[in-house]
Amino acid sequence: MFYREAGQYKASYQADQAIFPIAQDRIVVVALLAVAFLVVPFVVSEYTYRAVLIPVVILSLAAIGLNVLMGYCGQVSLGSGAFMAVGAYAAFNLSVRLPFLNPFVCILLGGFVAAGVGIAFGVPSLRIKGFYLACATLAAQFFADWAFLRIKWFTNYTPSGSVNAPPLQAFGYDLSSPTANYLVSLVFAVVLGLAAKNIVRGHVGRQWMAIRDMDIAAEIIGVRPMYAKLTAFAVSSFLIGVAGGLWAFVYLGSWEPAAFSIDRSFQLMFMVIIGGLGSILGSVLGAAFIVLLPIFLNQALPPLGALFGWKISTATVSHFESMIFGALIVFFLIVEPHGLARLWSVAKEKLRLWPFPH
Amino acid sequence: MAFFLEVLIGGLLAGVLYSLVALGFVLIFKASGVFNFAQGAMVLTAALALVRTLDIAQKEWHWPFGLALAAGFAFAAVVMAVIAWAAERMVLRKLVNQEGIILFMATIGMTFFIEGLAQTLFGADVYPLNIGLPKEPVFILESVFDGGILVNELDIWAAVIAGLLVAGLALFFQRTRIGRALRAVADDHAAAQSVGIPLNQIWFIVWLVAGLVALVAGAVWGSKLGVQFSLSLLALKALPVLILGGFTSVPGAIIGGLIIGAGEKLAEVFVGPSMGGGIEIWFAYVLALLFLLVRPQGLFGERIIERV
Helix, strand or coil: CCCCCCCCCCCCHHHHCCCCCCHHHHHHHHHHHHHHHHHHHHHCCHHHHHHHHHHHHHHHHHHHHHHHHHHHCCCCCCCHHHHHHHHHHHHHHHHHHCCCCCHHHHHHHHHHHHHHHHHHHHHHHHCCCCHHHHHHHHHHHHHHHHHHHHCHHHHCCCCCCCEECCCCEECCEECCCHHHHHHHHHHHHHHHHHHHHHHHHCHHHHHHHHHHHCHHHHHHCCCCHHHHHHHHHHHHHHHHHHHHHHHHHHHHCEECHHHHCHHHHHHHHHHHHHHCCCCHHHHHHHHHHHHHHHHHHHHHHHHHHHHCCCCCCHHHHHHHHHHHHHHHHHHHHHHCCCHHHHHHHHHHHHHHHCCCCC | CHHHHHHHHHHHHHHHHHHHHHHHHHHHHHHHCCCCCCHHHHHHHHHHHHHHHHHHHHHCCCCCHHHHHHHHHHHHHHHHHHHHHHHHHHHHHHHCCCCHHHHHHHHHHHHHHHHHHHHHHHCCCCECCCCCCCCCEEEECCCCCCCCEEEEHHHHHHHHHHHHHHHHHHHHHHHCHHHHHHHHHHHCHHHHHHCCCCHHHHHHHHHHHHHHHHHHHHHHHHHHHCECHHHHHHHHHHHHHHHHHCCCCHHHHHHHHHHHHHHHHHHHHHHHHHHCCCCHHHHHHHHHHHHHHHCCCCCCCCCCCCCC
16 A cells, blocks of 8 residues: 555656665665664664674675675675685785774775785686685685784784774774764665665676576677676675675774684675575675574573473574574575565565555 | 605595595585585584494493494484485475575585584584594504604504495495496486486485495594584585595595695695695695696596586
8 A cells, every 4th residue: 555656657767777766665765774874873772783783784795795796696605704804904904004094994995905806716717617616715715714814914913813903083083982883884884785786787787697697698698707707706805805894893893813714604605595696685684684593592592491491501502593594594595595585575566465465 | 755754644544534525525416416515514413423322322321332333323324314315305306406506505504404403412522432443653664764654543444444435335336226226317317217217216325325424434533533513624625625536536536535635734744834834724725726727627527517
């Protein structure tokens, strides 16, 4: 009843190609952004910031990055943790060696460094695909783990191997409070997420999808595979690298290479699969789901076990978590390969007809 | 020279164990075209089931060692059969005709599920495993080199077991009815089905065989390092082994494992110190990638991989 597009005429190509062609969608998006920027900072607690909001926002950005590569261009990557690490350590090195730079500029530049590294590790994708590419990106992951642990220059010769982010401030304002951390991450995620959405709608994104769906056919209609794949690697690694810089500077504050281990790569891959391959919205939904589920289980399982007289330790909870993630991955691949994003669009279809389904 | 040989032999013997894990991958890949990431988790599960049954049978029921060991292996084999059945019934059958990479991601999901389940059921500590293999370090070739070469008896036994296993598998594949059916399925799914080979049954059998290989690998690795979570990370080490040896070749898995094992140890000992040490974790991958540029189908792989 409320979600009708009847009567919304598109009188120009611009209106037809708009990012949110339906007026209700525009209203919802603006309302969501308004709540996220204007209401949330006044109501949530510090715990919610640290445990939920900041991780969801930053990991959404990383998941969007991985989705560009996996969902839109069809190149499997098991090395996204490595690109986060590259972004984080590049930003750290820039801030140490060029102390006059603002930390947020360092994060952005770190993204560009990650893009460069991503292109380098994307070169094998021109020759190989599938498992072989997964293996190549896994090589990137292990190499990064090793390099940031053993090559002392990257950590600026800190004896412990753990490095600290510079104090966060911009234009003379101190941005180290949780609220400021959240808002800064949100600005990065919204701006870059919007940019990613527009890129995948544009000609570059269409090239990626053509390559994903059938590379030979794409080549025949004039898509250059090298250009398409390397741009996908570059854009994806840039987004993941910026997310890595944010994760390190804004969320962690001080970190070790273990923060970007292969578990992080798998976590991002789960977000993309559960959220929906080839959907920006899905990346955000997937990130929220993957961050919230362990918190929920930690809260819910011990009381639930107590009902039956079992004592459930935190180790058991983490095993349950791994089981549930595994089962969900298989479930989504079998039942709904387009993930949560597809469920959302099904709901929208239903809403269009509601309450008169015929 | 003696030191070089010592490192080389140590590496080769570690490589035997990589081969054991890679073997399970190859079996499943040949028969069902699935790259089974869950092989490492299966190794962990088999080893956990074995060690826990062994412990309980010996300590609580006071069974003699031989009987307890047999019970442990039998129970672990049953667990592997259940996993094989569930994998075929609940995952593979639903994803028939999907792209390989979708199946690959499904097996990653299975990995997490199996790991979580195994650790919930059997516990998540480090369990020492003793299946009766000697563990004494011995010196060999003392007449040739001054002081001889130090090797661990356990590693030699592992090599013997791996050899027996490969011989047994070869016999099974070449001489039995089921083996012939397995080879037919590996050759061409559709053709095999059209002459009346039940695909679902074959897939179950091949997952079961891979599970039993995982059990052997788990038993040997477990007695070397203790049964612990890191066993499931072996799957990651098997990837470069497969690239090197070819995805479809049993001898390739063996040779690839030996090359990776030896290369890794030699690189760590002789090149590692100049690069800060610890290069073991990525050396295998870089070796495999370099190899990929020269010979994409691996040493013994059958077909040229699809070029992009």
